[in-house]
Amino acid sequence: MAEHDDDDALRVAVLGASGRMGSEAVTAVQQAAGMQLVAAVGSGDSLQQLIETGATHMVDLTVPDATEENVRFAVEHGIHAVVGTTGWDSERLTALEQKLAAHSEVGVLIAPNFALGAVLASAFAAKAAQYFESAEVIELHHPKKVDAPSGTAVRTAELMAASRRAAGVGPSPDATQKQLDGARGATVEDIHVHSVRLRGLVAHQEVLLGSTGEQLSIRHDSFDRASFMPGVLLGLRTVAARPGLTHGLDGYLDLGL
Template sequence: MSIAVAVLGAAGRMGQTTVAAIEAAEDLELVASLDMGDDVAALAGVADVAVDFTVPSATEANVHALIDAGVHAVVGTTGWDEDALGRVREHLSRRADVGALIAPNFALSAVLAMKFAEMAAPLFASAEVVELHHPRKVDAPSGTAAHTARGIAAARARAGLGPMPDATEIDPGGARGADMDGVHVHALRMTGLVAHEQVFLSNPGELLTIRTDSFDRSSFMPGVLLAVRTVAGRPGLTLGLDGYLDL
């Protein structure tokens, strides 16, 4: 028996890619493609799961409407703050049969890179993060790299590790990059690239490198499909795809 899936924001770039991926999956059935103005409540009894790739101004209302309709929600739209997450958590506490995943990144390789970096961090003397993105990006470093660095810093702190060794005294141009909670992060902006990250972890005599390359939007689809297949079995709110990976 296949899972009935609706896509919200189906006309957008991520929405179109999602529609195509669901149509190509044998165990999933696309039952609705919604865009601005369409009625989410009408999905009650029609869709098992809805994927939301809409816009920050619409996504919270969509999620509450999906919960009311008894439809599990997989959300890739950004813009969620703690207050908004709290309201969803509260709403779900009254609907024990519904699950929701809100995730900033569905690329499995990026999600795993963050997780592995955090797991490895307490075991290495040094760790730094290099990210590479297309040159149209306005902010540096990337959200994923910042998240990775903070995860490394937190894991080191939990393990009681002190600051990493660094004798740098002369660095007039700032080549050492951004210091995020004690972890240095470096950002490259290059034509032709999409989204790439290298995490370096080292000890005397050894170097561990975790590298992730996302070449295009299709890289998000294995993660989206995994979430669609998993969400019904995970009532309540889950933050981040790694919550579904059972690592």
């Protein structure tokens, strides 16, 4: 299975290997210098494969119902985890931090998005949001996506809201009194988030910022899932040096913002 057999290579297991993202990750790890794919784990496979193959790193690209158990298993067995699966709400993150406190040598990255451009766009949006009266998010994905809004959109809205609160900026003005349910989208910490599911799309997000007389749009488009792989590989190469929990790939980037 392995493309690289040197003793210093990271021994990587990919969970969710048969899925759209997982299959891309399998190929990326196989082709990456300094990495060895030791296990490609599908939905019916045992996590014991990680132990039997001597995995030191795990990529979790499974489903929300499975990801928490997968990461808990990795932490308990000293395996660093890079996680792209959604479903990590504040309660789950808190429980993971408590688990990591007893395994202080283990690093876990929970990344809503691995596309470096998407991570940068979210960071830029958070910085810019404090300077505009109105702020909304539109995310657009393929129709097989199981969650809405996307994890990236939720994370972006949270970062924008925190930036606006710190600057003393209130909620966006909105005089709506009558509406069909959902017409104004979901509300994530005072930021309206709108989800589009359309055949032909992969992963796209646009942040709209407005004040009197001007508008700023910050948009990122992923046209192929290969765009996520540089971030996955960056996570794998960094996670062991960052013990504990890191939420968002921006935690591994020197953004200088």
